[in-house]
Amino acid sequence: MAAAKLQAPRGTFDVLPEEALKRRELYRRTWAVLGRGGYRPFDSPAFEDTELFKRGVGESTDIVRKEMFTFEDQGGRSLTLRPEGTAPVCRAYVEHGMHKLPQPVKVWYWGPFFRHERAQAGRYRQFSQVGIEALGSDDPSLDAESILLLAELLEAAGVRETTLKLSSLGTRDSREAYLAQLRRYLREHEGDLSEDVRARVEQNPLRAFDAGHEGTRAVMAGAPQLLDGLSAEDAEHFAEVRELLDDAGVSYEVDPTLVRGLDYYTRTVFEFESESERLGAQSGVGGGGRYDGLVEELGGPPTPGVGWAAGIERILLASETRFPGAPRPVFVAIDESGTRRAAFGLVTALREAGIRSEVEQAGRSLKGQMKHASRIEARAVAIVGEGIEWRDMDTGDQRPVTGVQEAVRIAVGMNG
Ligand code: ATP
Numbered sequence: 001m002a003a004a005k006l007q008a009p010r011g012t013f014d015v016l017p018e019e020a021l022k023r024r025e026l027y028r029r030t031w032a033v034l035g036r037g038g039y040r041p042f043d044s045p046a047f048e049d050t051e052l053f054k055r056g057v058g059e060s061t062d063i064v065r066k067e068m069f070t071f072e073d074q075g076g077r078s079l080t081l082r083p084e085g086t087a088p089v090c091r092a093y094v095e096h097g098m099h100k101l102p103q104p105v106k107v108w109y110w111g112p113f114f115r116h117e118r119a120q121a122g123r124y125r126q127f128s129q130v131g132i133e134a135l136g137s138d139d140p141s142l143d144a145e146s147i148l149l150l151a152e153l154l155e156a157a158g159v160r161e162t163t164l165k166l167s168s169l170g171t172r173d174s175r176e177a178y179l180a181q182l183r184r185y186l187r188e189h190e191g192d193l194s195e196d197v198r199a200r201v202e203q204n205p206l207r208a209f210d211a212g213h214e215g216t217r218a219v220m221a222g223a224p225q226l227l228d229g230l231s232a233e234d235a236e237h238f239a240e241v242r243e244l245l246d247d248a249g250v251s252y253e254v255d256p257t258l259v260r261g262l263d264y265y266t267r268t269v270f271e272f273e274s275e276s277e278r279l280g281a282q283s284g285v286g287g288g289g290r291y292d293g294l295v296e297e298l299g300g301p302p303t304p305g306v307g308w309a310a311g312i313e314r315i316l317l318a319s320e321t322r323f324p325g326a327p328r329p330v331f332v333a334i335d336e337s338g339t340r341r342a343a344f345g346l347v348t349a350l351r352e353a354g355i356r357s358e359v360e361q362a363g364r365s366l367k368g369q370m371k372h373a374s375r376i377e378a379r380a381v382a383i384v385g386e387g388i389e390w391r392d393m394d395t396g397d398q399r400p401v402t403g404v405q406e407a408v409r410i411a412v413g414m415n416g
């Protein structure tokens with residue numbers, strides 16, 4: 001009996017070479033865009049103390065309530081596969097005393113994240129995010145800069161037809177009066193709300209704006225709006241962010257119902273949506289905002305911060321770009337009169353000269369090797385026998401060359 005087949009766990013996927021090439025290319029473009037903006041690379045562990053996300057993301061969020069992969073290690077500590085990247089960056093900022101560095105500290109990251117969600121197109125249990133964070137200043141130009149960088153990244157990735165939604169949540173203190181008003185309003189309409197929203201009226205009434213539930217949505221259409229009640233300072237900050245975006249020619253929609261799924265946001269919040277049908281219901285490609293209280297919440301000095309995260313899989317799904325594949329290789333074939341040693345010597349010399357090249361490694365006949373060379377779309381074949389023959393696979397021209405040096409010279413010449 002055949003052994004039972006194993007499959008990648010639900011919500012995860014393999015990245016096969018063709019797709020992996022696109023990812024590497026996107027990574028290269030991302031690095032170029034974010035590097036130009038003054039952001040430096042940063043990596044954090046794939047798992048952290050569960051406490052970090054409970055405090056940093058917030059107990060009332062969907063992420064902490066339903067989506068975390070939490071486990072106990074052998075020492076009985078509760079650990080969680082990271083569901084997002086901002087809390088880890090803030091933890092690292094505090095842990096390494098980065099407030100002593102020149103401010104703002106600007107970093108970008110790229111890597112796997114984990115959320116226990118219902119798997120579907122554009123929504124996975126292990127997915128990849130790229131993100132940036134700028135810590136140590138509340139200057140509105142940092143908000144505008146981070147939005148511009150995400151716009152530029154999406155452009156470089158070939159994601160067109162995006163909509164940028166923008167709002168401001170005010171600061172925590174200035175939000176209190178509004179939240180009391182919103183709670184009152186929600187309680188008046190309790191009967192029409194989803195159970196989920198009703199259960200969070202006290203803890204996190206803003207979540208109601210994010211609900212998919214129809215009755216809740218109808219209630220929210222008439223709800224009081226936070227934007228109308230911003231403090232003078234918060235309104236001024238928001239106006240400056242918008243002005244910088246206007247100057248830069250970035251179009252956006254001010255959406256007073258945009259709340260984002262994490263508790264830590266203050267002031268600016270934003271999200272890019274894509275109309276691409278390949279995303280299905282998952283229209284959000286990336287989003288973020290300001291989180292001026294988070295570092296302090298995690299035990300650090302009062303430190304403002306702003307950043308975003310974008311989903312790599314969703315970007316690639318929505319991308320209209322045909323990313324270039326690998327360059328066509330030179331194939332080194334071995335004739336009956338040739339030796340493995342001579343062929344291996346030639347392929348090594350080609351690679352040292354910077355030529356992408358492959359050598360026969362499966363014991364095929366010469367005819368089989370020529371077929372293989374076509375299949376891998378080789379641009380030329382060097383046939384190693386008593387001497388070396390060079391065959392241009394596009395023109396079909398074949399001629400003897402004097403040796404390894406000439407073969408390498410021809411290959412290098414084909415590059416130019
Ligand atoms: P959604 O509303 O789609 O659940 P979110 O608000 O939870 O998104 P964020 O926490 O802001 O998303 O994460 C930033 C980006 O990461 C999203 O815009 C999306 O592109 C991507 N992302 C989030 N969750 C997933 C997932 N489960 N699978 C794939 N990509 C994801």
Ligand code: MG
Pocket residue numbers: 261
């Ligand atoms: Mg989500």
